[in-house]
Amino acid sequence: MVFGTLLVLGAAAAGYYVYDKVKEQKAKENYAELISDANDQQDAETVRIKKRAILGRLVYGTYDRFRGAENYEEWWTNVHYRLVPLESVLSVDERNSYAEELQDELCNQYFGVFQRTNESLPSALAPNWVVAIRGTDLSNIEDIINDLRIFTETLHSSTLIPILEAVVRSLVAQHGYDNVNVTGHSLGAAAGLLVCRRLALEGCLVEGHFFNPPFTTLKSLLRVIPKEWRPMSEELCEDGKSLAMELLETDPDPYSKSKALAEFARLAKVNWSPYLYVNKYDVICNDFLSHFKKAKPGTCNYDEEKWYSSVTDLTQWVLGETESFHLFPFAHLNKIKKTKYGFRPVSAHKLWTWLNPRVAGQFKQARLIPRPHHLDGML
Template identity: 55%
Template structure:
């Protein structure tokens, strides 16, 4: 009982702290991030100025899902001169019937919204159209289910993906892909990356800004757990711990490689071809990463070194073979050849806070910017 009580106090403290930080984030004036006479710096880096606006749109989706009063959640986007466009006005009558099941699920879970910039907006660098996608709400079982799909690379089976893809495609086809931005946080970042990756492969690249996108496959989680297990083994058994750890690692690696090597020549060829197509399309999403966020920081390691045809981990995921064998069709969203990395550092003793969206709201945020490519 004492353990449960302590856990309850910790969770309550976390919820209160996060709520306080969200309220403080809402008070920030996003207009401060724009300067009319700013002609200096790399054009790609100047696009980061949109960060505070895009984060506010995503927060609007969070508060809408939380059933907060309309006058409260609307402030997230009205103060940055956007209005929410009903999906019914984006899709045709036939498309509404075609996606009836997905629309029903979307009305229940309210994952994303379509926003259009107001004509009187003074923010010239703001995109005309934005699709903003919220992340995980721990109280929503459907969200936790989708999080599990991310780990297994099965997010493509979520009802969120086909509707989201079609909406973004429809906006791009009607208004020009260059006038559409997609943004999301956490689960929403994963969904946005998957959809934008598909569109880029089809020749319809849209600009994407993704906050704390998860890099949490079975393989990456296994590596993280392995480091913890190694420390436990060595501390518990200084003499034999490392040998036992190495033996277990070899056995696990042998098992996954055996699964991954089962008739996957065609899948590897397809994955490499997609990687090269994305490189030719010059699709390069903006990834907003916190170095102390264990959910997204693997992206920093992933883009640290260039790749080659033999370095499969950069363009091919063996986890897809394991998941396909057990669960069916899979799709990777986290493997692409180029990205704009926007990184910050918060306190390492607050790993949960490091994942929160409010870290990105401050217009005067100090960050590092790097455009990185994994050339073949």
């Protein structure tokens, strides 16, 4: 009985692996119309769909480069980009300062820097410079560790973040933030959001496009639990958090809350609004849809869940400093509602779903608060 069950599960996994590879290959081959008729007169939705596909291809290129797949360069060369060595982006002092992180990046190949090679393309479709960050590869233990860091809000402690931030800052300094885009999938979306959020807090609004970004709260993990059990699970979650805080003999840090609210207000003031590609059936990222449900009247400080993470109070006493990347007041949401692909719960998180030109490209401007004229009342 056990052997038969394992055999069925193994066959299902093998079948899905083949299905996934077929979908990836189809996405790789679907590039001819992305560039050939590109022009500034196309409607906004068409441009968005093409830009989404181009950025997704660059992310796929970073996946296949890490995996050592054949002809991985085609992901970007076919849409007129070239891969730029990180050493050419960073100064000598930066390479020395981030020597350890740079070596780790060269081993894990988390991201690539891409420069557009066709100057005739409209910049709205193909930005001059793109930093593309891959997601998790289950064969790489460092990726698994970083995934765990996401859910404890300690991703900033990864060696990935310092070198990624240094590269993005260097590109911005050399070319201006209007000419730089950051994109990533899953783990890469989390890393890109964290870095772009830091820059936005300084008023540097680098455009970011993030596919299936994880939504990291304790409650978000309960999405995998059957609906009828969730109320009990949420109550147990809150009781467990309270018990842990009591055993640790600590109270929520008021400084963390005031800092989080100040950051939220700052992001609203500079009008930072990252582009999020979210699938309704993806349990890793679909909490963004409920989180950005509608704008709230007045100030934001009455609804703590919108600007303060429930993870922070618990993990900062166990693991040290935490840093949220998923809490901000505005976003451009491009969401998938209807799907026909196989094994939907897994496929919903796949990057190839976004390279389908039939998926709508229209973005909805999501706001947790009305766009403020001034923010004095928020603090």
